[in-house]
Amino acid sequence: MTDRLTSLHEAIEQVFPQVEGVLALKRGPAGIAAPYLFSPEHPEELELLVLWPKEPVPDTLKIIQRAHTDSKLAIVCRGCEERGIVEMFKHSQLKWDNITLIGLECTQEEAEFCRCAKPFTIHATNTVGDSIQGVPDPLTDKIAAMSLEEKRAFWMEEFEHCIKCYGCRNICPQCFCNICTLEDEKWVETGRLPLPNPSMYHMIRAMHMTAKCVACRECEETCPAGIPMAVQFRLIARDVQEMFFYETGAKLDQKPPQLLVLEEGEYQRTGLPH
Amino acid sequence: MIEYKNILTTCPYCGTGCALHLQVLDGALVGVLPAKGHPISQGSLCIKGWNAHAFVNHKDRLRTPYIRKNGELVEATWEEALTLVAEKLGAIKAESGPDSIGILTSAKCTNEENYLLQKLARAVIGTNNIDHCARL
Numbered sequence: 001m002t003d004r005l006t007s008l009h010e011a012i013e014q015v016f017p018q019v020e021g022v023l024a025l026k027r028g029p030a031g032i033a034a035p036y037l038f039s040p041e042h043p044e045e046l047e048l049l050v051l052w053p054k055e056p057v058p059d060t061l062k063i064i065q066r067a068h069t070d071s072k073l074a075i076v077c078r079g080c081e082e083r084g085i086v087e088m089f090k091h092s093q094l095k096w097d098n099i100t101l102i103g104l105e106c107t108q109e110e111a112e113f114c115r116c117a118k119p120f121t122i123h124a125t126n127t128v129g130d131s132i133q134g135v136p137d138p139l140t141d142k143i144a145a146m147s148l149e150e151k152r153a154f155w156m157e158e159f160e161h162c163i164k165c166y167g168c169r170n171i172c173p174q175c176f177c178n179i180c181t182l183e184d185e186k187w188v189e190t191g192r193l194p195l196p197n198p199s200m201y202h203m204i205r206a207m208h209m210t211a212k213c214v215a216c217r218e219c220e221e222t223c224p225a226g227i228p229m230a231v232q233f234r235l236i237a238r239d240v241q242e243m244f245f246y247e248t249g250a251k252l253d254q255k256p257p258q259l260l261v262l263e264e265g266e267y268q269r270t271g272l273p274h
Numbered sequence: 275m276i277e278y279k280n281i282l283t284t285c286p287y288c289g290t291g292c293a294l295h296l297q298v299l300d301g302a303l304v305g306v307l308p309a310k311g312h313p314i315s316q317g318s319l320c321i322k323g324w325n326a327h328a329f330v331n332h333k334d335r336l337r338t339p340y341i342r343k344n345g346e347l348v349e350a351t352w353e354e355a356l357t358l359v360a361e362k363l364g365a366i367k368a369e370s371g372p373d374s375i376g377i378l379t380s381a382k383c384t385n386e387e388n389y390l391l392q393k394l395a396r397a398v399i400g401t402n403n404i405d406h407c408a409r410l
Contacts, residue, residue, distance in 0.1 A: 020276055028280070030312075032282055032312055034309070035278070035307070036280065055307070055310070063299060163321075165318075167318060167319060170324050171308070221310070222308055222317055222319070224319075
């Protein structure tokens with residue numbers, strides 16, 4: 001752990017001369033860490049640099065870039081966070097050319113915590129730590145193996161625990177619409193718990209995460225009801241890969257399927273069955 | 275220089291004591307992040323906590339006391355407002371006795387503020403009618 005931290009410290013110092021800030025995690029009161037923009041003018045603050053927990057940093061990067069449109073920034077990102085940045089770039093939420101990636105490879109323990117298939121970066125040229133293989137996701141496999149009726153019963157029970165905090169939407173770096181369907185009373189009723197139609201909120205989110213979810217699992221982590229919602233998105237991602245040959249965060253020049261249908265030429269080139 | 279930081283604080287909305295981070299960009303409050311690793315909220319928040327930043331710079335936020343005069347709310351100073359409240363409470367107590375007055379405190383207040391309110395109820399007004407908004 002210490003080695004990885006020292007290497008990250010050095011990697012950040014190396015990029016300092018080229019950027020206005022490096023987004024990483026800083027230890028705060030009671031040892032609770034949060035995203036922080038380290039400045040090349042205050043390298044001593046790197047004493048408070050930490051590696052864990054995982055945070056929705058691609059979204060934080062967007063907040064900073066929106067206010068400072070031409071700023072050159074670096075970000076310490078794990079595999080999932082890198083995928084998040086790639087997808088946000090494809091949806092015009094981030095300026096790719098202004099971002100320097102410092103890849104932080106996850107440990108076995110961290111990968112298992114996230115049941116992560118891809119705990120490594122692929123675009124970052126500076127990386128810290130040894131890249132490891134993906135780990136199995138027993139929960140997703142278990143639910144995938146259920147019958148349709150079992151799946152329905154499982155999800156209906158899970159969704160009934162929802163307290164509609166909107167945390168999964170708020171924390172998701174891929175949820176960036178200005179107008180959100182989940183705030184439309186036509187679809188999601190306000191002022192009543194449990195939700196009269198518990199699956200409505202979650203099914204809308206599942207549809208909207210199609211070919212967008214980067215499997216960072218921030219939604220699951222922040223859910224006060226412990227709904228394993230990333231499982232839904234991972235199962236949908238398997239279908240998206242099969243049908244559209246699309247993997248989120250993988251190829252910079254491959255457009256997401258939901259953007260392709262608008263352009264016929266691109267649509268055919270992907271080899272989409274039609 | 276670009277400045278982005280998070281300030282750890284306690285959610286002001288109820289007595290649970292969830293922790294949250296206030297996201298600050300160039301000195302301005304821009305959002306909330308849950309605090310992973312906090313022993314109470316453990317990286318989760320409810321819908322109120324997720325919006326705990328929203329009232330701070332809201333245009334409808336009251337920044338001064340108001341007194342209703344001839345059916346309309348009119349801006350007032352704290353001195354005027356507190357004097358009016360003291361006069362009216364004093365008049366009600368003189369006319370109907372201290373137990374005609376009740377005080378509700380708030381989970382959003384600190385322990386010290388709640389202590390002071392019960393002190394006001396018992397020692398100044400002379401009633402045990404002191405309770406808490408969470409029991410409403």
